[in-house]
Amino acid sequence: MTNNLLPALGAWVVLRDTMDAERNPGVVHKIMISNHGASATVQWLRTKQVDVVSLDRLACGFARGHDVLHDPSPGYGPPLGTGVVRAIRDIGGQRQLLVEFASRGERLWMPWQRFRFIKGPAFRFKRGDVGGPDAAERFRLRTLAHALVFWNENTGALSRFDIDPLPHQIHLVHHILASGNLNWLVADDVGLGKTIEAGLIVAALRQRSLASRILIVVPAGLTRQWQEDLKLKFGLDDFLIYGTDFSVGDTAHWKLYDRVIASMDQLKAVAHLGSIMEAEPWDLVIFDEAHRLTRKQKGQSYEKSDRFRLAEHLRHRTRNILMLTATPHQGRQDQFVALLHLLRPELASDMEGIDFDQSLLSRMVFRNRKADVTDAEGNFIFKGQTSRMIQVDANPELTELEDQLAAYLEEGYRAARASGSSTGRAIGFVMTVYRKLAASSIYTLMQALIRRLARLEASSSAKVIEQLEIQDDRFQGEFEEAQETPSAAFFDGEADRLRLLIRGCEVALLDDVKMSAFLSCILAPILSANPNEKLLIFTEYRGTQDYIRHKLEENFGPHKVSVINGGMDVEERIESIRHFEGNGQFLVSTEAGGEGINLQRRCHMLVNFDLPWNPMRLAQRIGRLYRYGQQNHVSAFNLESLASADEGVVAKMYERLEQVARDLATVEEMTRETLISDIVGELAGLLDVEEILEEARGATVKRTSERIDEAIERARQASEVQRDLFHHAVSYQADELKDTLQMGIEHLHAFVGGMIYALGGEVKPSQRFPGMAWRLVLPASVRENLPGLDAETLVAFDRTFAPEGVRFERLDMDHRLVKYLLARSLDYDFEGLTAPIALGEHAGALGLSILHWQDERGRRMRSELTALHQVGGADIQLNPRELSEFLLEPQENAPSGAVQSVSGDFVQAAETRIDRLLAERSTGALLPEGYGWISLARCEQAPESASQLASTAEAKEPIDADQ
Missing domain, CATH: 3.40.50.10810 (Tandem AAA-ATPase domain)
Known part of the structure; x- marks a missing residue:
């Protein structure tokens, strides 16, 4: 030989100095090394003669298309498995093989000496080799292993996650x-x-x-x-x-x-x-x-x-x-x-x-919509969501206060129009903030007016909310509330107006009709039905948050109330949520809790104490509760004061929005649950409410209503455009994956149980945890390779199984026992490459192949395991549904008569179909790369009673009915 590599046992060789070498390859059975050199015992395939031949006389006997098994030298890591020789080259005086390892998704140039010839699935199938007496069961387990690995790689659905993907x-x-x-x-x-x-x-x-x-x-x-x-x-x-x-x-x-x-x-x-x-x-x-x-x-x-x-x-x-x-x-x-x-x-x-x-x-x-998604059993997940507007009538004190505020705002806007651009904008900003605060709560308005008066009087005794760095538009309300106002008066007599307004706020607070409605019309009925009901309460402003918290603590105790606002860091917010979901009952949040905080596990009641002037926020607020994991119908209550200064504007806007939502729901055949949390949110995103209000300065409600109508109509048109756009987006279709070989946790159950039996172990349902856990009696060969596992090991698959003080192993695709069983089942020597099986009602053939696609730079981008099934001479079908059920049950070899009923042309027909499939699923980003056979089976017509096939399976079935 021209190099120091010794050929693997099972390697194909030819004699260098024989003319008919290609017609008479040999198989290496033994290597001998002595002082006189190295030699090999070779059996020649044509003559069956056995010779001892010097290694220097032997050369590579492999050819393109040969199935080979990688056999690495000691110290070079684990074998790469089975592959197919795709090309041969001579470089640097050495012959190398380009071997495609289909299951690994790799093509590698490697020395020929590191491979041994094997009989692959197609080779065996064409020659009628259907394996040993347990071939059908080993075929099932090998197929399961490949299917589980590829399903997990393509979806991540069976890995070590603390979730069950939907x-x-x-x-x-x-x-x-x-x-x-x-x-x-x-x-x-x-x-x-x-x-x-x-x-x-x-x-x-x-x-x-x-x-x-x-x-x-x-x-x-x-x-x-x-x-x-x-x-x-x-x-x-x-x-x-x-x-x-x-x-x-x-x-x-x-x-x-x-x-x-x-x-x-x-x-x-x-x-x-x-x-x-x-x-x-x-x-x-x-x-x-x-x-x-x-x-x-x-x-x-x-x-x-x-x-x-x-x-x-x-x-x-x-x-x-x-x-x-x-x-x-x-x-x-x-x-x-x-x-x-x-x-x-x-x-x-x-x-x-x-x-x-x-x-x-x-x-x-x-784009997936709530109305379409289901659980694994096909049941719709979401229980629905309802929003209700609670309108609060004014009392004389509030009416008088609103009149005084309207007069103050009009003076301010007049001053803004008369001032220069920068000063005018500053005054207009303050007036708009006061209008928004008034719609939130009297208390918050009063605190802002007190701060304004203190500013005019150069007093340092008034409390000022800390300044916020507004990096997040969720904190817009808190930011506005915290801003200091100019020190100069906006107009003559402003300080006197402020004192009158503050006094009016104090009087109105003695009988705050909005707070009374919150406590008596919303909280009282809810708590009457369930005294322990948890409520999420939203407001835009810190002042209103403090006011609500004070009232709740006064009525229910400090330990019942938690808050979230923009002045809290992440750890403080987490602690508030932890308290709310534990012993707390009320969580009062500003918009800081409008995104990223998920409370669906413990709460399904929401109160909007004030309505956000950007109604888009409603969708985010409701989304804190109305999300996956919510087991109840979500109820949202919106408080609106009819006597607010902007009653005609805000009330009309929401009235129009709800009507448009109902109209579009009819067009889109959506459920009531989408009206506010989805459609209204999308529509309202178009509306610049503050712009409308600015235009409404001094205008009549009628004129403002017309402006809102115009904006709503544009929103309606935009929403229809959006609906048409997203009609073309990809979305979840329950039957889109029906033609794929789908795997679930039950297939992992079946694989582990079957492999333990195949390796000589035993599976026992747990007596202590029936339907939740197994006791695996592990054979010595398994324990030798996995030190630390007991001879009898308690295992479970359910992520929710967590018995206190009990040692057990939670099995998933990342667990070392499962990885070991996968490796054993995929080993060439495990067999199961061909088998006679019972699948469906008619005789036929079944093949499992791995298909690959790559990009234009040769990078592998997609791999799929595909089952090809043919009955008689009919067209080949992909991923037959009965295969998924077949894989769940232990199998026995079908009667040998099935072997003679299958056409010998199946492999060629299946490879033609594979080539077409590679082309059909190719795009500009996906180019066909190749394929490889995993296993092939000859199918017999199913017996009248499926129980005949499972007679022994019933005796050793490892999976409880509860599982």
């Missing part, structure tokens, strides 16, 4: 991963688990080694939540928060941080933006709440927000951007198209005609 989430992940393109806008309704979907995608990409460097950009208040969700739900504990867990002094150090979570408002700052742009390129960038990336069209130019510029910069530092938002289209098509430009800049020219080619959205937008 069908719509699995479908979304499968669709995006299978598309060969990771640039998608995920636009699911609020509460459908976009974070879970993103986590599944990240976990699957890392499992495939397709994404090492990942940057997640989120609103400031959600960084810690993302980190905890990835750690607790997905076991991804290596994501660090930029600016909290680490900082970068030298930009070269970015290479040390591959998994990063960052605040979008921190990164957009000049210093941080410069730093992040010096980082190594990212494999994937995820933007949460992507609707905050805004770009508005102004004639022929664009007005870009700093957040949008951040995304533009990062677009140049990554191949893949994933965007998450429940409200991607808020009535401004130019802003929606701007997001699509970020996703797929190469399609920007096509997007100019998006009105005419809306099917483009199916390539980049995925």
